[in-house]
Amino acid sequence: MAKSVFEKVWDSHIVEELPGNNYLVFMDQIVAHEITTPQGAIEIDEKFGGNLYASERIIAINDHVSPAKDTATAIQAKVLRDWAKKHNVKIFDIGNNGICHVVAPERGYVQPGMTLCCGDSHTGTNGAFGAFALGIGTTAQAGAMLAQCLILNKPKTFKIQIDGKLPLYVYAKDVILAIIGKMTFRGATGYVLEYSGSTIESMSMEERMTMCNMSIEAGATSGMVSPDKTTVDYLWGKEVITKDKNEFEKLKNKWTSFATDKDSKYDKEITLDGNSLKPKVTWGTNPGEVIDIDGEIPSDADEKSLEYMGLKKGQKLYGLPMDQAFIGSCTNSRISDLREAAKILKGKKVSIPTIITPGSQAVKRQAEREGLHDIFQDAGVLWTHSSCGPCLGMSMGVVAPESRCISSTNRNFPGRMGTGSRPHLTSPAVVAASAIAGVITHPKDI
Amino acid sequence: MLISGKILPLDRSNIDTDQIIPARYLTGITKTGYGVHLLEDVPGTPINNPKYKDAAVLLTKENFGCGSSREHAVWAIMDKGFKAVIASSFARIFEENCYNNGLVPVKLKSEEVEKLFKQSNCEIDVINQVVKLESGEIFKFELDPLKKEFILKGGFLKYMESKVSLVKTWEKTAS
Numbered sequence: 001m002a003k004s005v006f007e008k009v010w011d012s013h014i015v016e017e018l019p020g021n022n023y024l025v026f027m028d029q030i031v032a033h034e035i036t037t038p039q040g041a042i043e044i045d046e047k048f049g050g051n052l053y054a055s056e057r058i059i060a061i062n063d064h065v066s067p068a069k070d071t072a073t074a075i076q077a078k079v080l081r082d083w084a085k086k087h088n089v090k091i092f093d094i095g096n097n098g099i100c101h102v103v104a105p106e107r108g109y110v111q112p113g114m115t116l117c118c119g120d121s122h123t124g125t126n127g128a129f130g131a132f133a134l135g136i137g138t139t140a141q142a143g144a145m146l147a148q149c150l151i152l153n154k155p156k157t158f159k160i161q162i163d164g165k166l167p168l169y170v171y172a173k174d175v176i177l178a179i180i181g182k183m184t185f186r187g188a189t190g191y192v193l194e195y196s197g198s199t200i201e202s203m204s205m206e207e208r209m210t211m212c213n214m215s216i217e218a219g220a221t222s223g224m225v226s227p228d229k230t231t232v233d234y235l236w237g238k239e240v241i242t243k244d245k246n247e248f249e250k251l252k253n254k255w256t257s258f259a260t261d262k263d264s265k266y267d268k269e270i271t272l273d274g275n276s277l278k279p280k281v282t283w284g285t286n287p288g289e290v291i292d293i294d295g296e297i298p299s300d301a302d303e304k305s306l307e308y309m310g311l312k313k314g315q316k317l318y319g320l321p322m323d324q325a326f327i328g329s330c331t332n333s334r335i336s337d338l339r340e341a342a343k344i345l346k347g348k349k350v351s352i353p354t355i356i357t358p359g360s361q362a363v364k365r366q367a368e369r370e371g372l373h374d375i376f377q378d379a380g381v382l383w384t385h386s387s388c389g390p391c392l393g394m395s396m397g398v399v400a401p402e403s404r405c406i407s408s409t410n411r412n413f414p415g416r417m418g419t420g421s422r423p424h425l426t427s428p429a430v431v432a433a434s435a436i437a438g439v440i441t442h443p444k445d446i
Numbered sequence: 447m448l449i450s451g452k453i454l455p456l457d458r459s460n461i462d463t464d465q466i467i468p469a470r471y472l473t474g475i476t477k478t479g480y481g482v483h484l485l486e487d488v489p490g491t492p493i494n495n496p497k498y499k500d501a502a503v504l505l506t507k508e509n510f511g512c513g514s515s516r517e518h519a520v521w522a523i524m525d526k527g528f529k530a531v532i533a534s535s536f537a538r539i540f541e542e543n544c545y546n547n548g549l550v551p552v553k554l555k556s557e558e559v560e561k562l563f564k565q566s567n568c569e570i571d572v573i574n575q576v577v578k579l580e581s582g583e584i585f586k587f588e589l590d591p592l593k594k595e596f597i598l599k600g601g602f603l604k605y606m607e608s609k610v611s612l613v614k615t616w617e618k619t620a621s
């Protein structure tokens with residue numbers, strides 16, 4: 001029977017069928033960070049003799065507030081650091097770290113056919129590799145550290161077919177925002193999404209990661225892309241991947257065996273035309289409340305969202321004054337995102353406070369080798385080290401109440417980037433253009 | 447297991463975990479102490495209204511607990527003294543976190559939720575999976591048969607620990 005990439009990965013990781021629609025599912029890789037891991041790690045140490053099933057299958061990353069901003073966050077980082085050392089868990093820390101969903105793939109920890117979990121809702125990012133990767137809570141993560149498994153309900157499958165060539169200044173971010181806008185903020189609850197079609201096939205791994213990253217924003221358990229030549233080529237040369245050509249060839253065969261079979265069946269399917277998409281910007285308080293950059297806020301817009309955002313039905317976003325601009329987060333902080341922003345910022349000046357935070361220290365170094373940091377700083381941008389920063393309103397550029405921030409991040413919830421903050425989510429290119437103009441602007445108009 | 451008490455009504459859908467407990471308070475390494483900041487970023491939050499003091503049941507609409515995976519959301523709700531959350535739907539990770547901590551996730555039909563918004567108290571019989579209104583009206587709800595045990599008796603991590611030898615055997619045959 002024809003199987004999709006999700007079904008292949010799922011079937012090959014079932015340890016036991018449990019009562020209900022529950023399964024004990026083996027996890028190949030666990031990723032831990034300083035905000036959600038300490039409580040579970042401490043519990044295992046105190047009540048279960050510190051017995052981790054396989055410390056070599058865990059990586060730990062200090063990423064959310066790194067370096068620490070105060071004593072409390074310094075303690076969180078120290079707890080993770082000390083725990084990793086005690087249990088011989090590989091840790092990425094100050095100087096060699098970055099956002100977990102950027103670091104794990106760029107080092108080669110995520111491979112086709114794998115299962116991966118992390119106490120972080122954007123773990124689906126890793127599904128871009130044809131892995132089944134999902135976010136979980138602290139206790140479930142502790143369970144995975146004890147038994148290397150999760151108890152999961154079997155998700156249903158949802159195919160999203162996107163064909164066509166994206167117009168100039170339309171990116172993966174616009175495609176995923178269009179999808180979330182279409183499906184609504186909870187439309188994919190209980191499903192694993194598979195992105196396919198010619199638009200996805202021609203995307204780089206970084207673009208696919210942007211797509212999969214925001215699957216959770218439609219409520220999905222995860223998002224995946226079937227592994228192909230792009231996936232294999234990306235993995236060659238990565239830090240933890242073999243450098244031996246013959247060994248790599250074997251891996252490649254294993255990886256591509258997880259590719260979706262022709263005629264695979266899905267519980268649901270939708271299609272989208274890539275040719276006709278426009279840049280997207282959110283107006284509301286969840287990522288599904290989104291319109292085209294030249295569009296108007298719909299007449300049936302949620303009143304509470306409008307009130308929070310200080311906007312009206314029928315209002316245009318184009319030309320709306322911004323107070324701050326931010327490029328960063330696990331959605332859009334990889335090298336290709338920074339290159340797009342640099343193209344627009346080159347030789348220009350920003351007119352509002354603008355922060356660019358690379359997704360990892362490796363991305364930062366690559367950007368600096370290419371001279372992007374000079375373009376940014378010449379334009380008056382603050383170029384920082386890597387961290388989650390203002391994405392979650394914890395540090396490095398928290399947005400003031402009622403201030404608008406044009407942002408390449410993934411969440412515009414009330415209070416997300418700071419109490420009362422008003423984020424407008426969009427692509428790095430639109431952030432860069434709007435940072436120059438000081439109002440929401442299409443990159444073509446710069 | 448019977449839960450009875452006052453209802454705190456949160457008349458909105460899509461309350462995400464950032465609104466339940468904002469990230470700026472996620473700086474602890476314990477599971478306690480988050481209750482004081484519960485729901486403080488919800489526009490027009492009812493949390494400090496004395497009318498709802500000591501409420502045991504949080505009542506809301508669709509997609510409750512969406513967004514960030516932070517289990518702190520469940521810890522904050524429990525820390526404030528809530529024993530159950532009634533909603534017409536939950537986000538996946540939040541619902542799992544409820545089971546793993548013993549907070550009862552009660553999923554009802556939208557019409558039933560609407561009726562509850564007119565009540566100030568209710569009783570939840572967890573074992574028999576019913577919500578009783580003061581009028582005597584009864585709403586049935588589903589719980590995951592396996593995870594219900596974690597609510598009633600705790601022991602999720604012990605259960606996982608008990609699977610270790612099975613997993614080791616499976617790993618040998620799978621590779």
Ligand code: SF4
Nearest residue numbers: 122329330388391392
């Ligand atoms: S960048 Fe933002 S969304 Fe991504 S892991 Fe960090 S806080 Fe979460």
